[in-house]
Amino acid sequence: MRILFLGDVMGRGGRQAVAERLPGLRRDWRLDFVVVNGENATGGRGLSTEHAKGILEAGADVITLGDHAFDQKDMMRFCETEPRIIRPLNYSKSAPGIGARVFEATRGRKVLVAQVLGQVFMSRPYDDPFSALEPVLKAHPPGGTVAASLIDIHCEATSEKMGVGHFCDGRASIVVGTHTHVPTADATILPRGTAFQSDAGMCGDYDSVIGMQKDEPLRRFITGMPGGRFTPAMEEVTLSGLYVETDDRTGLATRVEMVRQGGRLSQCGPA
Ligand SMILES: [Fe+2]
Numbered sequence: 001m002r003i004l005f006l007g008d009v010m011g012r013g014g015r016q017a018v019a020e021r022l023p024g025l026r027r028d029w030r031l032d033f034v035v036v037n038g039e040n041a042t043g044g045r046g047l048s049t050e051h052a053k054g055i056l057e058a059g060a061d062v063i064t065l066g067d068h069a070f071d072q073k074d075m076m077r078f079c080e081t082e083p084r085i086i087r088p089l090n091y092s093k094s095a096p097g098i099g100a101r102v103f104e105a106t107r108g109r110k111v112l113v114a115q116v117l118g119q120v121f122m123s124r125p126y127d128d129p130f131s132a133l134e135p136v137l138k139a140h141p142p143g144g145t146v147a148a149s150l151i152d153i154h155c156e157a158t159s160e161k162m163g164v165g166h167f168c169d170g171r172a173s174i175v176v177g178t179h180t181h182v183p184t185a186d187a188t189i190l191p192r193g194t195a196f197q198s199d200a201g202m203c204g205d206y207d208s209v210i211g212m213q214k215d216e217p218l219r220r221f222i223t224g225m226p227g228g229r230f231t232p233a234m235e236e237v238t239l240s241g242l243y244v245e246t247d248d249r250t251g252l253a254t255r256v257e258m259v260r261q262g263g264r265l266s267q268c269g270p271a
């Protein structure tokens with residue numbers, strides 16, 4: 001199966017780039033399944049119902065969220081009615097929505113998508129991601145009823161992301177990191193067959209500070225004092241993510257390619 005994952009969509013620029021370019025990538029790369037992280041798509045903070053619908057219409061099969069899952073209040077209700085939204089498994093016991101679900105890809109093949117939050121350097125003390133993942137991995141072994149599975153590990157530390165990657169190695173098709181908005185250059189297939197990248201990067205303008213117009217973050221770094229609001233940068237957007245091919249029979253990865261399309265970053269992809 002050909003699977004594309006796109007990292008955190010950043011504000012209006014990110015949404016527009018996804019809407020304009022994802023249909024072409026779906027066609028040109030003959031994608032069977034697309035997952036997009038949408039936690040920053042609405043003004044950099046959360047994801048509104050309207051913007052979630054736009055990303056789904058552009059060709060995402062599933063949207064994952066993150067620590068900003070419910071920054072837009074309407075997502076609390078929308079994620080209960082729209083099955084194609086996945087919030088972190090370990091967000092909180094009382095969070096609405098669901099953290100793992102099996103979806104259908106082309107030719108009726110089943111794909112598991114799950115997301116967990118890490119604990120290192122995060123703003124809240126989330127529950128242990130490893131014990132949150134364990135029952136999900138156990139219920140959907142590769143080569144079983146699902147043809148492929150994708151785990152989005154949403155956290156700051158590359159160490160924790162690599163830990164989750166190795167924890168899932170041979171038990172999931174893909175483990176891909178989100179949240180830092182900067183792609184890491186470590187896309188690989190781990191020893192037991194799981195495609196892995198510590199961070200997919202964002203779908204946003206990289207002439208910025210992790211997607212925000214650079215003036216205000218710089219002011220705060222230099223002076224320690226806020227002077228205004230953070231606003232998403234929206235000039236030249238790079239779609240950043242990970243392309244993976246998987247074997248339906250084993251459920252494991254056979255090819256992995258980093259994806260950086262458009263904008264200022266050096267370009268890469270499967271084509
Ligand atoms: Fe995040």
Ligand SMILES: [Fe+2]
Binds near residue numbers: 180
């Ligand atoms: Fe993010």
